[in-house]
Amino acid sequence: MNSEVLIRVSDHPLAQLKGYDAKAIAKYYIRRPWQVIWRTLSIVFMFAGFLLGLLWDRAAGKSDRHQPERAAHLREIITKLGPTYIKVGQALSTRPDLVREDYLAELTKLQDRLPPFPTPQAFSIIERELGKPADKIYKSISAEPVAAASLGQVFKATLYTGEDVAIKVQRPDLLPVITLDLFILRVIAKLLAPLLPLNMGVGLDAIVDEFGIKLFEEIDYVNEAHNAERFANYFKDDPKVKAPKIYWDYSTRYVLTMEWIHGIKLTDVESIKAAGLDTDELVRIGVLAGLRQLLEFGFFHADPHPGNLFATYDGSMAYIDFGMMDQLEESTKETLVDSVVHLINRDYEQLGQDYVKLGFLAANTNMIPIVKALEVVLGDIMTEKVGDFNFKVVTDRFSSVMYEYPFRLPAKFALIIRSVVTQEGVALSLNPNFKIVQVAYPYVARRLLTDESTNLRDRLIEVLFKEGKFQWSRLENLLAIAKSDGQFDLMPTAQIGLQYLFTEDGKFLRRRLLLALTEDDRLHTAELQRLWQLVRADLEPGKLWNAAVGTLSASLPKAVTAILPIALLPGANPGS
Template structure:
C-alpha cells in the first residue's frame, strides 16, 4: 500500500495502516478528539459513581449509556460493541447484556451514490445489468445496504452495496484503537490478562474479511456445498458476473423472518420444527463441517415455504449474509467433543486441560485451583437441571469466573459464543418454552452412537467406560436421548457398531465388553434386558437379517478368528436371558 492510498489494502495490516496515518496527523487528531469527547461523559460518570459509592446501582444506566455512545460513533464502534458482547473475559456481565442489544442499522446513504458505486465497480451502466432496481434500499446496515433488483434474464436478485468511503473510516478507527489499547484498559472495566492490541488485531482481521464481498461470495458457496445433501437448508446463489469486492449480487430470498412466528404458522409450518432445523444446522456447522455462520440474527435467517417438488421437506431455513464466518480445524473440533465428553463425565481435571488446548488458558497456567472452580460453576449443569440448560446460563456463569482466573476467549470462540447465544435467543423468542437441550442432546448422542470416524468412536468409549468399568446407565441414557430425535434410526447405527466390533480397531472394545458382562462375578442380565427392552422395537428380525448381511460382507477371516473366542461367554449370557 502506498502512503497516499488505502485502495490496495485487501486485508488487515496494522503496520501499513500506521504508515498511512503517520503522514496524516490532522485526520488522526480530529477523529481522536471526536472519540475522546464522546467517551468523556461516560468515563467521568464511571469515576463519579465510584466516588459516590454508587457503582453497583448505576451499572445498568452506564451500560445503556455505553451502547448509545457506540451507536453514535458509527460503524466501527457498533461492530466493536457487538464483538465485546461475546467477550466475558473483557466485559462485566451487566455491560454484556446491554451490548447484545446493539443493532448495526444506520440511516441509508443516497441511492444515486450507491448506483454510481455499482457502475464504477462493475464497469457497466446499471441499465445494462438490471432491468429494474428498487428506488430505495430494502435494508440498511452499518457496512452497506441492499436493493431488490431484477436481471434481464428474469431472476430476482439482492444487490448489496458497500457504504462509500468505508475503508478510511474503519482503518482510522482501528489505528486509534490499537494506539489507545495500552492505556484504555486502565480506565474501562476490562480484564487485563493479555495485550489488548491482540484483541484489536483479531477484530480488525475479521472486520476486513466482512467488508470483502468477494470473500463473502466464496463463503456462501462453501456453506452451500456443506449443506448440499440437506434439503431443509437454503443458500442463495451468487451471481459472480455482477459481484466485486464492494458489490455483491445474490439470489433474492422470499421468506418470513424467523421472528415472524404468526406468519410462520399461517404458512402452515410448525414453529418447533423450524427451531429444530436451526439448532441442528448450527451444531452441524460446528461439529461436522467446522465452518460456521457467526452472525445468525433474525435479519440473516428466513423461513421459506415447502416446495411442491420437495414434499418431504417440512420447512426450509434460508441463511443469508456470509460476511462473518469462521473455520475450525479438525483438532479444535475433536477437542470440542472431548470437552463435551468430559463435561458429561464430570471430569473437571480433563475439562481444564481441554480449555488449555482450546486456548482459553495459557499453556503454563496452573490449573489446580481452576478445577474446583469449574466443578462449582458446572457441577449441576448435567444434573437434575439439565432440561433447563442453556448457553446463556453458561456464559453468565463464566463471565464471573473469568474475572477470578486467567481465562481468555480466543477470537474463534468469541464468534462461536455469539453464534450459539444468538441462535438460542432467536429460538426462545419464537417459543419461550423451548429447551435447546431437547434438540442438541439427541443430535450429539446420535453422532456419538453412530461413530462415523475413529475419533468419534474413541470418544464414545470414553463416555461408556470410566476407570475401566462399563457405564450401563450412560449407554441407556444415550439411547433414550438419541431416540427422541425422530430422524435417528437405530439399525444403521447397530450395523456400524457390529462392523466396528469385528474390526481390528474393535479388539479393545470386545475385550472390555466381555469384562463388563461378567464383572463383579455375575452376568449383567438385568442391564442387558433393560437395553433390549429399549431397542427391540427397532430391531425386528427382517431388518436385523439385512443389516447382518451388510456387516458380514466386510467381515474378514482374520476378524472371524479374533471374534470366535467371544462366543462362549455370549452363549452363556443368552442362556441366562432365557
C-alpha cells in the first residue's frame, strides 16, 4: 500500500514542475473548482468554529478559564491545515511580545512536534531514493522519528563509518496540499489588495509568489544541502556559528543525511542555563550572525525559528535547516548600509531616497511630507534613548507613516522582515529585556570603521563630513558605539586608516582632515581632547609602535620596508 501511495503522489501532474509556477498551478486548479471550493470551505469552517468558541467564552465570562483549551484548539487547526499554515504558526511562535503566553506555548509545538507520518512509509521513501533498505545504509537508525515538522520528519542514525547523522525524510503528500493552498492564498490576495488600508496591499499576490518560490525551494533537499554548504563556507572563520556537514552519498531531493548536532534547542532556556551557557552571549551570536547574513554576505536564513537553532555545549550556535534561504543583490546590500548611514546622520531626505531605491516608495512620490514624518518617527533613535528601542517598536511607529503615505512592501522584503522579526523573537525568548539595537548599532559602527572595501570607506567619509565640514561629534559617537559591547579593537582600525591616508586615494581625505583641525579659524583642541579621552585606554605604546611600523611599511618602497623595523628600533645604529 505504501508504494502505491508513493507512486500516486509522484505521478501528480504538478510534480513535474521544477519550481514554483503560479500560472501552471492556476491552470491546474481552475479546471478543478470542486477541490478549491472544498478546501476553502474547510479552512473557513475550522477557523469559524474557533472564533465562535472565543465569542462564546467571552459572553459566558469564561475566557481566562478556557484559554488553554482554545490555544490547543488553534494549534490543532493549524496542524490539520498543513504545511502552509504551519509556516505562519511557526513565525508567530517566535513572538512572545505579540502572542499570549498560553498561545505561544502551543504554537511553539509547531516547530518540531507535529504528528509524524508512518515510519514504514518513511523507510520506503529512503529505500526508493537511496536504492537500498535503511539498515543497509545506516548501521543503526531510530525506530521512530525524533522530530516531525511541517515538511518532513527526522530520524537519528549512525553510519557504518561511525558518524552520528540526522536523516530528513520528506512527507509524501506535500505537493497537492501546498499548491492548492498557494492558489487559494493568491486569489484571496488579489481580492483583498484594493481593500487593505496600507499600500502594502499593492502587489500582495507577489508576496504570496515569493513565499511560494521559497516553499518550493524548501521541499527540494538537494537545494537545501547546497544552501547548508554555502552558509557554512560564509561562516568558516567564525567558530561561534555552525552548520551541519552534508553526506551527499545518502542525500536526494526527498531524503537528506547530515551531521547530527549535539546541542540544546533555543526554546529550552532552563537546559541552556543548566549547561552553564550564557544566554546573553547566545543572543549576541544570533543577532550578529543575522546582521552578517544581511549586510555582508547577502545570503540569509529566512526561517530562523527556535526549532532550527541549537545552542551547542561549547557556547556556539548551530543552524540546522537551510530550506528557506534568500539572496540579496549587491545594490540592495549597499542601499541597506546607506540607510543605516543616513539614519546615523539624521539625513531623512537621503533616507527617503533609500526607500525609493529599495522599492518601498515609487520614484515620483512627493518626498517633502514623508521626510518630515520620518524625522518624527526616527528622530530620537540615535540619542540616549537607543536602549529603549526594539524592532517591534520601530515597526509600530512606522505603521502609522505607512498608513498615511504611499509606502508599499516589496515582495523580497517580506522575507527579510520575517527573518529580522524572527531573530528578535528568538532573542526575546532567551532574554525578554533584550534590545536588538544594543548589538546592531555597535556592529554597524565597527563595520564602517574597520571594513577596507571602497564602498564602506566612502560611506564612512559620508558620515564624517557634512557640507564639507568634519563632524567631530559623529566620529565620537561612532567610536563610542563601536566600543560599547567590548568587541572593538581600535588598533587595527587606526592602522587601516593611517595606511589609507598615506595612499594616493587618501590625498583628498588628508587635505580635508588638516582643514578640519583649523575650521572656523580656530584649532579644534577641545574636540581632539575628547577623542583622546575616548581612545587613550586602547592606545598602548607597544600597539602604537607596531601600528606605526605597519603603516610606514605599507606606504614606503620595498627596499626601505625591508630595513624599516630595524631602523626604527630605539637606539638603532645604521652603521653598526
